[in-house]
Amino acid sequence: MAVIALFLPALLLVSRAPAGPAQSSAQRLESIRQRMEQGQGLYVAKNYQGAAQIFEDGYATYPYSAFLFNAGVCYQKLEKYEAALMKFRDYLRVDPNAPDVAKVNERIAALEAALARARAEEAGVPEAGVDLDAGTAVVTTDGGVLDDAGAPPDAGPPPAMVTDDADAMKSLVVVETEPPGAPLKLYQRLSDAAAAFVVGGENKDWKEVSTASSPTNFTLAVGRYHVVVDKFRDFNVSHTNIDVQPGHVHQFKANLSQGEFMAFLRVAANVQGGYLYLDDNAKQRPPWGNTPHGELVPAGKHDILIEAPGFQPFKTTVDVKHGEQKDLEVALSRLNYGIVRLRSNTDVSVKVDGVPKGDFRIGGAPFEFQAPAGPHKIEVTSIGRKDFEGSIDIPRGQVLPLHVTMIQKYPRTGAWVQAIVGGALIGGATVAGIYSNKAYESLEKDRQAGTLTDEDSRAVAGRWLAVGSNVGFVGGTVLIGLATYNFIKDPLPESSSQIEKAVEFDDPMKARPTARLAPKLPPRERVAERSAPGTGVHVKPAPVGVGLGVEGRF
């Protein structure tokens, strides 16, 4: 359920969902409310017996006096005067300080008279309408109860607000305060024309009907009431109107303001969700809150530490006065380094600016490494795949997701074989050529010396060496040419990278901040402003006053 907060000069009304330990209390009230409304529905449908039973059961489960009163009304409608009398008497016994004690006593008296007459008639008195209480109420034959003017319940135009009458159900009003124990008074409006209730005013047409200490509950008839929580310790006075409908359960909770003894400090930053530490620079306690965060704090100096992943920690001291509300706006500056989160389609090794950074292994976590913010040259290598070289611009205090697609090297086995064989052929051809030339030179030398025979086998060897040399040169050259072509040929694309949008650092406390400005707050009067390098601090005063928080569930 959404939280709605209204800052008023004198009253703070809060409607919120039950949570935590209040859950059982809320469920309890919800159960009471369901029973009350179920009984009210049966009563309106003239199923008085059923309604009476619901109220009886309700009281058995939740001993609120409203159930007794409403059951008595149902029995009265059923002309079960004795049962009705018993319920009304129990009502007064259970709630002797009820605001309507006088009226209930009058109702009891009228019922007792009616019961007496009924018993007399049983002894010979003729049937007729009996004025049970000439001055106050008349019990009609249909069980209705006339008001003090003697008009039937449905005579004349219906009032804007249902007024109390003899047939109306009582409602349950639960009043709580935070902190508990606060003294409170309940005033009832006596006239629709009454002026609005003013604390400490004359308040004509308003009647104090009850006093109590919170928490407490009232069984009230239909009408407008005003609850006033008196000054309590150092808490301020709080008050509000309550419009009671028939057969309902109303819950009111007041969060009392401490007035001049506390201050309200609110801290906002350009990073939402940053961790706030109040007077805990050593972070020995859980965070005071997450930006933006505001809370009552004791007056005086407070150390503020703000941390957010990807940002430089910020420390400052704030001096707040009693009753002062200050807004501290901080502009956190990002870290001067970033993190590269690298993924690839295979195992790779990474260098940045020529410095090895590590390896990424397929199937494992992304490879992350830290590097100074700014442009860098990145080299990614993988066995059997084309090297990748590129530039990345590492953002300050952010994670740069980088996906490198490594393309397999085009197979060069054939080219290598061709090159090796070609080289071997050329090498062999060169050697063969050298030996052939040497053979020829040797033959020529021997010819010059006159010792060369016409069957010299060196000539045969030299001839074949020459043939082999030429064949080797041609074959080797062809193969080298093919190898050159096959070394150059590469139909596969180059390895590439995909740089994704930078993201924030992972939050080790599982609260990932988003780097955006906090929502603008309502304009306040600026009382001070301090700034640090890269960090802006704005301290604003809060209006002086008291407040009452009221939470209602209907």
Add this chain to the structure above:
Amino acid sequence: MLARASLFPTLLLASLAAGCSWGRFSDILENGPVVFLEKPGNLQAGFGPVMQAGTQDGESRLIVGGLHGTSPAAIFSIGKGQEPNVVASRSDYCTSAAEDWCFLAPQVAFLPKTHVGAPRNLDLTGCVAVGISEANLEGNGVLFECDDGESFGRPVSDYGNYDDDVEHALKTGQDEPLAIATDGSEDPPVLVGAPTNELAWYYEPSSNVPIDLRLPVDDEDLPDGFGTSVQALRIADSSWLFAVSAQGNDGELHLYRADGARPRYLGCLGGTPDFARKMTSGLVPGPDTPDIGDSIPDLVVSDRAQVYVFDGAKLAALPPVPTDQDGYTCTLAALPESTLITSFGCGSTPQTSECSSADFGAALALGDIDGDGDNEVIVGAPAMTVRGEHGAGAILTYDVDTIGDHELKDVRFFAQGEGGDALGGSVAAVSIGNRDVIVGGAIRSGQVGLFYCSDMVPGPMRGSRCE
């Protein structure tokens, strides 16, 4: 892309430019300085151990045989100029058949012409005394193979019933090695040595009558191996100097002066191991050589380490020794002055080595290698190390111009010789017209090559093979 596209043809052209031409290898072998003779297929037992050059009608011939005693011989008509006939014109000399033996002689001789008496009464040309056989003979004798397929025999000496021993050898297939020589004239006498029976004899030109050469000792005192090597030098018409070596314990060289059918013993040279194991003859210093120049052939002999060049005229002038004299002394010391023109040993070159064990003098020949009119001494060294190949063998050529003067002019070998080839196991010189070329036999590898080029050949005479 343009640069890439131009890379391939550039490399190709560069490769082609850097390639080798194989046609030059055919060119360089064509007209090479060394030409091998083709070994006839029927010469199964070697090629080259037996070698002798001759001239027939101004054309050089070369007799090449395999191992003596078992192999036939072939004759090559080398011809003139630098384009030799490398294919044998005949290769069936001294071919043995079943019970028709012919033992090829270790030393054969070439006879440009000769006459065969009655009953055939033939004038034959181009004959080669190849060995001993019974072919074409009524009895056993020296076999001569001639042109046109003619052959004839001359009876061996019957001294000591040698002919019976020859007949026995022919019947049993036992080799009877002969050493045969002529004086190189057109119709020469034929000198024969039979070392197995310590015999030597000669036939006067065109004569079938063997004339024994005797030593001044009893038969039982004949030196072992007498007749191992023989050499004939023409002194004058019907006058010859015969040299017969005995390779027994020590080398002995016995000299005879024969005038017609009357031989006279001149004495014995020797005194060094294996002296006169090989011999050759010819004009070493030319006729115009001062002091020693004449037209009488000189005698060249070798021992285990040296080659000796003797003045043939002076040897022929030695006084005869009576045959009834008891014994003889083999020495060089008693020779008249200047009879030994010079002697020399092995010489090394940067490409040849191990001279001391080169078997220097295993073969000898004379040839006018430089075409200056006189002969150079060609010495075979079959065990020489050539280019690190042990036993590849080499042929060394020495020029002898004056007394006591000699110079190693040339060393020939097979450029691709292998260890054990034993080039120089046999040598010869054949004329190509204006000069002679060396013929060398690698007796173990069975190769015979003609060395056309020599460092001694003057430029104008070198020819296309020597460019």
